[in-house]
Amino acid sequence: MLTNQKELFSLPDDITYLNCSYMSPQLKAVAEVGVRSLYGKDDPTSVKPEDFFNNTRALRTEFAKLINARSEQQCAIVPSVSYALANVAKNLKAGNGDNIVLADEQFPSNVYAWKALEKERGITIKYITAPQLKTGRGQSWNEKLLEAIDTNTKMVACGHVHWADGTKFDLKAIRKRADEVGAILVIDGTQSIGALPFNVQEFKPDAVVAAGYKWLMGPYGLGIAYFGEYFNEGSPIENNWMNRIHSEDFRNLINYQNEYQPGSIRYEVGESANFILTPMLTRAIRQINEWGPANIQAYCKNITAPYLKELKDLGIQIEDEAFRGEHLFGLRLPEHMNMEEVRQRFEIQRIYVSIRGNSIRVSPHLYNSEADLEKLVETFKVKTMV
Incomplete structure (x- = not known):
């Protein structure tokens, strides 16, 4: 089973990047090839x-x-x-x-x-x-x-x-x-x-x-x-x-x-x-x-599963597991949560996701850890959002 691969990337330590669907961070090995080329x-x-x-x-x-x-x-x-x-x-x-x-x-x-x-x-x-x-x-x-x-x-x-x-x-x-x-x-x-x-x-x-x-x-x-x-x-x-x-x-x-x-x-x-x-x-x-795509799916499932349950308990709508990827899923907010307020809190916390239509698109990869998902969930629990 794959373990966290963050050391292979040059991601800043002070951001929570859950946005590979927007653009992947650069692998160090790929950057090295680019420089040589x-x-x-x-x-x-x-x-x-x-x-x-x-x-x-x-x-x-x-x-x-x-x-x-x-x-x-x-x-x-x-x-x-x-x-x-x-x-x-x-x-x-x-x-x-x-x-x-x-x-x-x-x-x-x-x-x-x-x-x-x-x-x-x-x-x-x-x-x-x-x-x-x-x-x-x-x-x-x-x-x-x-x-x-x-x-x-x-x-x-x-x-x-x-x-x-x-x-x-x-x-x-x-x-x-x-x-x-x-x-x-x-x-x-x-x-x-x-x-x-x-x-x-x-x-x-x-x-x-x-x-x-x-x-x-x-x-x-x-x-x-x-x-x-x-x-x-x-x-x-x-x-x-x-x-x-x-x-x-x-x-x-x-x-x-x-x-x-x-x-x-x-x-x-x-x-x-x-x-x-x-x-x-x-x-x-x-x-x-x-790495193998199947292993990437398994890794993403392992780090997200406990937190997806928490999000659902908060009333957030997530597609059934059989009809979504483990690497990319949408969060649809309940009526008592305001999308713009959520977006602002992500910005303050330096959490990077994408908002597409009425869906917050979350897309983890091997450089993410459970701590990243925990931080994401905590952002939704702030009382001022209710």
Whole structure:
């Protein structure tokens, strides 16, 4: 079982950081890679042609291991979630009369791409809102989403957990229903992959993307995606020299190629070999693979479970355990607690969480301890809040 890993980070001792869903703190090992890489360009002769491709292959390999993809060639380095989803949108086989089913109130990047299709092709978006229930909310939301999928549905888009409150979606059930109507399944894994086990052999998504700077513990400005068989012969939104076949041979780059690199590499962003960010994200995901997402979940559960009970006893609403992640969960306040007053008390106590809609989003990691959760709970017990 994993123990506290705070020594691997440079977090200040005078803050309580329960906000990995906003941005992960920097691993010391990742920072060291970044510094070395920054100075690597001092001598350009040290950068060999093969380094462009070794860099990208190493990152794809670590991500493929993390999500249990059969080959690193099914993965693609992207600068953002929106970039990967633009590739999905361009290659979605859908038009007038078809629909896309979305879990409502998702992060905008997993909405705007589809709103553009709604305007351009006459596709209908079906937003599935969360039920206003105090118990059974996650289960009911999953049921509503499944019911919304019909014979005109061409794609279902959601996260493994909802970005604002950690509500978990039953991806196996959604996959099964999508298969029944011939729809694809597209997952924004930004708030789950790296902390919650994600197995593409189990969930069988058609596309998955994760930004690198949250649960993948990497730098801002780089992410990574997986594209399934549906996209094997697709057309990327960008045509760069590295995503074409035989681009490893610098001497023959003027012999232009119509064929792309194998698998999903066609969807990679230009300059994906980024000699600073790519090695940093590679090192970060390697660390996650060493820890294991299942172990991260277990650790988060161990340090939060006693305090979640206390919070519920105070009247705070928390999703049922079966329908939320252990690494990310929302707190909904009872009527006698004021959100703005709570926010101010967090600020005074230097407790860092996120407020998203009517939910206080709490997202611990291996650098947190039970003392952090105890401090969080005590903030809710202040008498002036009643």
